[in-house]
Amino acid sequence: MAKEMPTALERFLNGILPENPVYRQLLGLCPTLAVTSGVASAMTMAGATAFVLICSNVMTSLIRGFLKPHLRILIYTLTIATFVTIADRFLAAYMWSMSKQLGPYVPLIIVNCVIVCRCEVCSSKQPVFVAASDALGQSLGFGLALLSIASVREVLATGAWAGLRVLPDTWPNCGAMGLPPGAFITMGLLLGLVNWVSARRKTLKSSAGSAK
Amino acid sequence: MKKLNTGLGYLKQAWLVLVLALVFGMALANVQAALGPRIEQNKLDEALEQVPLLVRGAIAGVPVGLGDSRVYGALGAEGELLGWVVMGNGQGFAGRIELLIGLDRSLDTVTGVYVLDQRETPGLGNHITDEKWRLQFLGKKTHLPLEVIKEGVPAAHQIVAVTGATISSKSVAQAVNKAVNLVRSRKDVLQQETRRLEQMQPASKPRAGE
Numbered sequence: 001m002a003k004e005m006p007t008a009l010e011r012f013l014n015g016i017l018p019e020n021p022v023y024r025q026l027l028g029l030c031p032t033l034a035v036t037s038g039v040a041s042a043m044t045m046a047g048a049t050a051f052v053l054i055c056s057n058v059m060t061s062l063i064r065g066f067l068k069p070h071l072r073i074l075i076y077t078l079t080i081a082t083f084v085t086i087a088d089r090f091l092a093a094y095m096w097s098m099s100k101q102l103g104p105y106v107p108l109i110i111v112n113c114v115i116v117c118r119c120e121v122c123s124s125k126q127p128v129f130v131a132a133s134d135a136l137g138q139s140l141g142f143g144l145a146l147l148s149i150a151s152v153r154e155v156l157a158t159g160a161w162a163g164l165r166v167l168p169d170t171w172p173n174c175g176a177m178g179l180p181p182g183a184f185i186t187m188g189l190l191l192g193l194v195n196w197v198s199a200r201r202k203t204l205k206s207s208a209g210s211a212k
Numbered sequence: 213m214k215k216l217n218t219g220l221g222y223l224k225q226a227w228l229v230l231v232l233a234l235v236f237g238m239a240l241a242n243v244q245a246a247l248g249p250r251i252e253q254n255k256l257d258e259a260l261e262q263v264p265l266l267v268r269g270a271i272a273g274v275p276v277g278l279g280d281s282r283v284y285g286a287l288g289a290e291g292e293l294l295g296w297v298v299m300g301n302g303q304g305f306a307g308r309i310e311l312l313i314g315l316d317r318s319l320d321t322v323t324g325v326y327v328l329d330q331r332e333t334p335g336l337g338n339h340i341t342d343e344k345w346r347l348q349f350l351g352k353k354t355h356l357p358l359e360v361i362k363e364g365v366p367a368a369h370q371i372v373a374v375t376g377a378t379i380s381s382k383s384v385a386q387a388v389n390k391a392v393n394l395v396r397s398r399k400d401v402l403q404q405e406t407r408r409l410e411q412m413q414p415a416s417k418p419r420a421g422e
Contacts, residue, residue, distance in 0.1 A: 034334060063228065063232075066228045067228070068225060068228070071225065071226065071228070071229060074229060075228060075229060075232060078229065078232055078233060078236060079232070079236070082236040082239065082240060085240055085243070086239075086240070086243050089243055089244065089247045089251065090243075090247065092247070092251045092254065093247040093250040093251050093254070094250075096251075096254040096257075096258070100329075103330070103331070103334065103338060104306065104307075104331045104332070104333075104334060104338070105334070107331065180335075
């Protein structure tokens with residue numbers, strides 16, 4: 001326990017790339033693979049997840065002094081389920097067709113491990129401000145990951161980005177990219193790319209360090 | 213230490229869970245009260261949009277007064293009654309399934325089934341929304357209750373289940389049976405409604421999508 005806890009800014013920045021929920025922690029892959037066939041649905045999902053993540057992180061942080069170790073997961077689930085239900089009802093009321101398109105994936109945010117993970121790692125131990133910036137950073141990281149995968153898939157599958165035509169009409173639409181196999185392939189390749197880039201940066205840094 | 217595990221001890225351990233459950237429950241009740249009517253309206257709008265797809269030739273649906281059940285008369289271009297659209301529901305594998313069932317004028321034949329709301333397993337149970345699967349219901353006679361079979365060639369009153377999702381398929385068939393039974397038992401009311409709908413002036417007939 002002697003280890004220093006990260007500050008709010010560190011938590012925020014960590015979420016975007018160094019601890020990106022999808023590319024680094026490999027968490028929340030179920031919605032990542034399921035809803036990224038189009039940019040619009042991916043962004044709605046990212047928004048709903050961000051709402052739940054921020055609210056439950058703040059809530060957990062507020063009550064962290066009362067948490068009993070053996071009841072903590074129960075309380076996380078209770079909190080998360082409440083905010084998920086609110087998000088789900090809100091989508092059904094104001095974005096009906098999107099809510100139908102996302103189907104059960106919005107209620108399934110309850111079991112999205114990104115959120116339980118953040119409650120356990122950060123907000124059950126740190127004050128509200130840090131917990132909130134952690135949730136913001138993680139949401140942003142999750143949103144960017146979904147956006148990157150959805151962009152690749154939608155453009156390859158339909159030649160359009162968020163419904164706008166970006167490739168010439170001669171583009172042979174690659175339907176498989178919109179289907180689950182396309183999700184796995186895109187996810188795998190982007191994950192590889194992220195790892196390759198960071199590994200390269202590390203070697204460049206260390207060789208620069210040894211040259212001095 | 214032993215005393216902690218009885219009565220007051222349990223309360224001491226779990227008070228936070230109880231308080232949170234109470235607070236969250238009340239919050240959710242408020243959310244539902246605020247948003248519920250809007251969601252119902254969305255469903256209703258979608259139901260009316262689907263009427264032309266469920267009863268061939270229909271251009272509009274008008275709600276019919278049949279107690280608290282949701283039934284629409286499907287009107288054609290001339291304001292004539294072509295069939296009925298009935299809202300049905302049942303417990304699926306993962307949640308409530310809500311359906312729209314199209315029936316012909318005499319309530320003898322199913323003219324279409326549409327899944328309005330479902331929470332079935334993605335990739336398995338949610339195939340009940342596929343048009344190809346739903347087409348099986350088209351033309352089924354309503355005098356025999358529908359049955360679900362797992363494989364093979366279906367008889368006139370049988371439906372082949374979605375592979376790996378027998379429970380979801382059965383729920384849909386049962387919901388159809390339930391809704392059909394309900395409207396068939398109220399045939400007299402529907403006959404009165406038929407007369408009322410057909411007496412309406414074509415000028416005042418409602419249009420789809422408005």
